[in-house]
Amino acid sequence: MTTSRSLSPELYLQANSENDLKLMHIMREQDQAAVPTDRSFPTVTLLVGPTPFTMPRGWEFFLTSPYEGVTYISTVLHNAGYPVRIVDVRYAVDPMAEALRQILTGTDVLGVATFEDNFPFIRELIDAVKTARPEMPVICGGSLVTSVPEVFMQFTRTDIGVISEGELTILELMESYRLGNWRKGLSKIHGIYYRAGDGSLCKTPPRGQMTTLDFLPRMRLDLWPQAQDPRGLQPQIIASYSRGCKMDCGFCFRTTPQVSYKSSEKLATELAWLKSQYNTNFVFFTDLTFNSSKQRTLDICQVIEDHDLRWTCLTKCANVDPEQMTAMKKAGCDIALFGVESLGAKALQGVRKPPPRTSACGRCTTVSRPGSVSAPC
Ligand code: B12
Ligand code: SF4
DSSP, rough: OOOSSSGGGGGGGBSHHHHOOOOOOOOHHHSSSSOOOTTTTEEEEEEOOOOOOOTTTTGGGGGOOOOOOHHHHHHHHHHHHEEEEEEEEETHHHHHHHHHHHHSSOOOOEEEEEGGGGGHHHHHHHHHHHHHOTOEEEEEEEHHHHHHHHHHHSSSSEEEEEOSOOOHHHHHHHHHHHHHHHHGGGGGSEEEEEETTOOEEOOOOOBBBBSSSSSSSSOGGSSSSSGTTTTOOSSSEESSSSEEEEEETOOOOSSSOEEOOOOOOHHHHHHHHHHHHHHEEEEEEEOOOTTSSSSHHHHHHHHHHOOHHHEEEEEGGGGHHHHHHHHHTTTEEEEEEEEOOOSOOHHHHTTTOOOOOOOOHHHHHHHHHTTTOOOOO
């Protein structure tokens, strides 16, 4: 089996430069004491486009639930004093017309969340924005631009592509923009693709991933338009306590491939915040592998149990055991999802997965029984 990485080697670096650490500390301080919104700062509009994704039964809350990535980007900007607006056209009758109507009024900088399935929409939207307002900077981030940056930049009129984790990069980018330094300063901001004055595509050194998620702010879900709706925010949310995965399977794209965690204390603070501010009663934990380490899983379950929540998560069958499943059930987990790609050793080897130690499906069924957690394979 090959030992090289499955994704671009640049995604496996760490954000640990002096500058990264400074930004991480600023982010944490501004979580504790947010800078009051300064109307003289540029207004950032973040766009969430429509998706043809068909929700499986029971996942309907995903249709309108705040996306975690956009929540973090909007939160760090808000905490740094920028006026931020999220334009979410997932369920607009005419998403393109609605997005343009909202973006073209009161936006100084447009940020777009990119996913592979909404590429045609994003491309058309950015084209329309750049035609109507050529001077408006368009910054794209998220999984699509991260996985195929050159292609994405070539086929869209995006000014800046932010690669992988976006919190530190967007803070640095917006400060540079606010101070009028982009012309000379973009080449010094790590983790981006941008266009030089002559239109050629440039790339800066990679940013790398934060090694701990404890510097992240508490999520400000009230920045989403749903919070202004008379029906209010849903009590079900998408959240995570980790990023990345210990494995490196050949077919699996991860925007943040390396594993990083929130501490138990950080998770406890966040769950308390989400419950008290937004009445959250259900969390879909979208950690790629909720149970990547046994002791951590047990610790996290203890934290969740203290907050009286119902929840669902994505788990790795090879890691589960009755003790974990019992702890998960006790902490309010009602569905644990297992990824089973193949039961064939050869097929697994082909995608850089270890051979099955036991029949994966059998294992899921057996271990889920003691805790009575529903475990669809
Ligand atoms: C939860 C989830 C879903 C949910 C919610 C979707 C969502 N958009 O959040 C649902 C079930 C709806 C879903 C559907 C799909 N998903 Co999905 N999903 C995930 C999952 C498990 C977690 C996403 C998440 O919240 N991550 C945590 C946050 C913090 O990270 P993030 O979203 O990457 O955001 C960070 C950066 O990307 C960046 N960033 C993000 N947006 C922006 C915007 C700006 C302006 C900037 C500057 C930065 C920035 O900064 C953020 C903070 O660091 C990921 C796997 C993963 N762990 O990332 C797959 C993943 C994103 N999904 C994937 C896919 C393929 C899909 C579907 C296309 C599936 C399908 N076949 O239909 C659809 C697309 C729907 C859509 N348009 O979103 C792929 C994307 C691959 C790619 N190269 O684009 C992933 C990476 C899984 C995988 N390994 O294949 N998904
Ligand atoms: S174990 Fe799952 S999440 Fe991790 S790399 Fe493999 S397929 Fe992706």
